Amino acid sequence: MAKFNxxxxxxxxxxxxxxxxxxxxxxxxxAIAYAIPLLKNPIIDTPETSFVSVLFYPLIMxxxxxxxLNVVVGxxxxxxxxxxxxxxxxxxxxxxxxxxTSLNFWEIIPFxxxxxxxxxxxxxxxxxxxxxxYLAIITLGFGEIVRIIAVNxxxxxxxxxxxxxxxxxxxxxxxxxxxDPRPYYWLTLTVLLLVIWGVLRLxxxxxxxxxxxxxxxxxxxxxxGVSTLKYKLWAFIIGGAVGGIAGAIFAxxxxxxxxxxxxxxxxxxxxxxxxxGGMGNIWGVILGAVLLGYIPEKLRFLSDYRIIFFGLxxxxxxxxxxxxxxxxxKRERFKEKSA
Amino acid sequence: MDFSILVSDFPxxxxxxxxxxxxxALVSLGYTLVYGVLRLINFAHSEIFMVGTMTTYxxxxxxxxxxxxxPLPLWKFASLFILFGVTAAIVSGxxxxxxxxVAYRRLRVLGASRLSSLISAIGASFFLVEVFQKIxxxxxxxxxxLLSKDPIxxxxxxxxxxDKILVILGAAAIFxxxxxxxxxxxxGLGIRAVSQDERTATLMGVNVNKxxxxxxLLGGVLAGLGSAFxxxxxxxxxxxxxxxxxxxxxxxxxxxxxxNVKGALxxxxxLGLFQQYxxxxxxxxxxxxxxxxxxxxxxxxxxxxxFGESLQKARV
Numbered sequence: 001m002a003k004f005n006x007x008x009x010x011x012x013x014x015x016x017x018x019x020x021x022x023x024x025x026x027x028x029x030x031a032i033a034y035a036i037p038l039l040k041n042p043i044i045d046t047p048e049t050s051f052v053s054v055l056f057y058p059l060i061m062x063x064x065x066x067x068x069l070n071v072v073v074g075x076x077x078x079x080x081x082x083x084x085x086x087x088x089x090x091x092x093x094x095x096x097x098x099x100x101t102s103l104n105f106w107e108i109i110p111f112x113x114x115x116x117x118x119x120x121x122x123x124x125x126x127x128x129x130x131x132x133x134y135l136a137i138i139t140l141g142f143g144e145i146v147r148i149i150a151v152n153x154x155x156x157x158x159x160x161x162x163x164x165x166x167x168x169x170x171x172x173x174x175x176x177x178x179x180d181p182r183p184y185y186w187l188t189l190t191v192l193l194l195v196i197w198g199v200l201r202l203x204x205x206x207x208x209x210x211x212x213x214x215x216x217x218x219x220x221x222x223x224x225g226v227s228t229l230k231y232k233l234w235a236f237i238i239g240g241a242v243g244g245i246a247g248a249i250f251a252x253x254x255x256x257x258x259x260x261x262x263x264x265x266x267x268x269x270x271x272x273x274x275x276x277g278g279m280g281n282i283w284g285v286i287l288g289a290v291l292l293g294y295i296p297e298k299l300r301f302l303s304d305y306r307i308i309f310f311g312l313x314x315x316x317x318x319x320x321x322x323x324x325x326x327x328x329x330k331r332e333r334f335k336e337k338s339a
Numbered sequence: 340m341d342f343s344i345l346v347s348d349f350p351x352x353x354x355x356x357x358x359x360x361x362x363x364a365l366v367s368l369g370y371t372l373v374y375g376v377l378r379l380i381n382f383a384h385s386e387i388f389m390v391g392t393m394t395t396y397x398x399x400x401x402x403x404x405x406x407x408x409x410p411l412p413l414w415k416f417a418s419l420f421i422l423f424g425v426t427a428a429i430v431s432g433x434x435x436x437x438x439x440x441v442a443y444r445r446l447r448v449l450g451a452s453r454l455s456s457l458i459s460a461i462g463a464s465f466f467l468v469e470v471f472q473k474i475x476x477x478x479x480x481x482x483x484x485l486l487s488k489d490p491i492x493x494x495x496x497x498x499x500x501x502d503k504i505l506v507i508l509g510a511a512a513i514f515x516x517x518x519x520x521x522x523x524x525x526x527g528l529g530i531r532a533v534s535q536d537e538r539t540a541t542l543m544g545v546n547v548n549k550x551x552x553x554x555x556l557l558g559g560v561l562a563g564l565g566s567a568f569x570x571x572x573x574x575x576x577x578x579x580x581x582x583x584x585x586x587x588x589x590x591x592x593x594x595x596x597x598x599n600v601k602g603a604l605x606x607x608x609x610l611g612l613f614q615q616y617x618x619x620x621x622x623x624x625x626x627x628x629x630x631x632x633x634x635x636x637x638x639x640x641x642x643x644x645x646f647g648e649s650l651q652k653a654r655v
């Protein structure tokens with residue numbers, strides 16, 4: 001089916017370019033990404049909400065979460081249906097710490113990451129001994145349990161949630177206000193670029209190879225001496241940390257959070273981004289996030305039916321193009337190179 | 340934490356636990372049967388149950404109940420119950436078969452990874468929930484009181500009402516029939532053969548695709564019947580009703596040993612009782628958290644469940 005693989009075509013071209021060309025290419029792409037909110041273009045504008053706010057949520061937020069989830073689902077083949085839990089933990093960490101301590105947003109970020117990572121360890125250590133379907137159900141349950149606990153615990157706001165969450169302090173002369181989503185977009189984009197850089201570094205090194213081995217065949221990986229639990233746990237923790245940062249930024253932007261923001265639907269939507277774009281390939285995943293975030297905003301009549309559409313999309317994609325729009329790199333390319 | 344409630348209400352909690360367990364059993368059998376033949380958790384099974392409750396609700400709507408009538412006389416209720424029970428069973432059964440063809444078959448033929456089947460099933464599940472969300476307007480659909488909830492007799496502090504008797508006796512009758520089907524019919528033989536070894540079953544002339552379709556049909560029919568009992572007992576449904584029931588039923592199946600029919604039964608009753616006792620002590624809000632903790636605990640300590648994974652040796 002996947003005869004035409006844009007990823008490979010681009011990969012071949014990329015291999016033939018010189019380092020200078022690559023550098024220029026990277027700078028141009030990044031500059032465009034930063035400049036998007038400054039553009040005034042009626043074609044890309046969205047009808048009901050302002051384009052810049054769509055750009056922050058869902059577009060860049062989905063991209064960040066999808067890249068985080070991709071480490072878990074795409075790279076290591078662990079189906080995590082409770083990713084929203086990490087997002088929620090990040091958001092609640094920011095809301096609670098800023099209310100009860102004198103820490104500001106930038107100081108809370110490491111805590112948001114830390115708590116999400118801790119949750120990853122607490123869930124992962126027992127759950128990651130299990131495989132496939134069982135693991136999917138456990139993570140699904142985890143996502144819901146975090147939400148139910150948030151609803152039932154009055155100390156963290158109960159069903160009404162938390163309000164009056166402060167935004168980030170100004171940095172480099174950029175003010176974060178309620179009215180202007182652009183600084184939040186730039187902040188998230190910066191985080192996203194850092195995460196992409198980190199994930200790419202990891203993928204090309206030992207952890208990346210270990211994840212790939214685990215994804216392809218866990219038993220064989222184990223026999224070959226890959227300590228599977230350790231690397232699966234790391235994938236989980238890294239994915240969780242990215243979800244935690246995303247949650248903290250999200251909370252600082254919308255200023256009030258309720259447990260109902262963190263439902264299973266969000267987990268599934270992020271999973272749909274990963275599946276549509278191409279599991280395991282960062283660029284595919286971002287493409288998926290941009291498409292699934294943007295289309296329902298652009299075509300407003302679709303947005304009421306978006307979950308129906310996403311559900312259908314997951315079935316259809318699995319049946320006709322199980323590797324997504326931009327599938328991950330084919331292993332053969334590596335074989336040819338090393339041969 | 341109030342343990343005195345547990346002591347004083349013990350008989351009534353036990354009866355409710357058995358009733359809940361009977362309904363859970365009808366749903367968890369679907370998980371177990373499908374797992375037996377496909378070695379796959381049918382993620383959308385909870386939605387098959389939801390479709391059953393919706394069908395039941397729709398059938399009752401056709402009779403123009405307003406919700407304020409007195410409970411029906413027994414013969415009238417019985418004929419009505421058979422009507423909506425059978426309709427729900429048929430619709431759920433057909434839905435399960437269609438689900439298998441749309442979400443699983445092609446992937447199975449292509450030999451796709453389990454991850455793909457799982458994602459495809461989750462997609463189907465979300466699709467169904469959202470479609471019914473749109474149809475029902477995302478609100479609770481209340482079922483009229485068809486059967487009086489007045490106690491007929493009491494055991495200790497437990498009031499036994501007609502609806503509880505109906506659920507327990509009805510479910511018991513279904514289990515006997517299922518036992519008959521699995522152990523004494525050609526279809527049951529086929530299901531057990533495919534569960535034991537799919538390739539050998541093929542060589543022995545078993546049409547595996549047909550058996551898998553029938554297994555989904557059987558699971559769907561059981562879920563449909565379960566949904567009819569559920570509606571009589573709980574008297575409400577909504578588009579996402581399947582999610583928590585599904586988690587509970589799945590936990591019950593795992594607790595008993597997934598793939599094992601007898602295990603699903605015992606696991607369901609054990610879980611039903613446990614849920615009632617713990618929610619009396621901790622509060623009803625924490626019921627689902629408790630279920631999830633049990634699931635994690637069982638999977639960690641004894642992933643094969645109390646009775647092990649074996650459909651072929653199972654007796655209902």
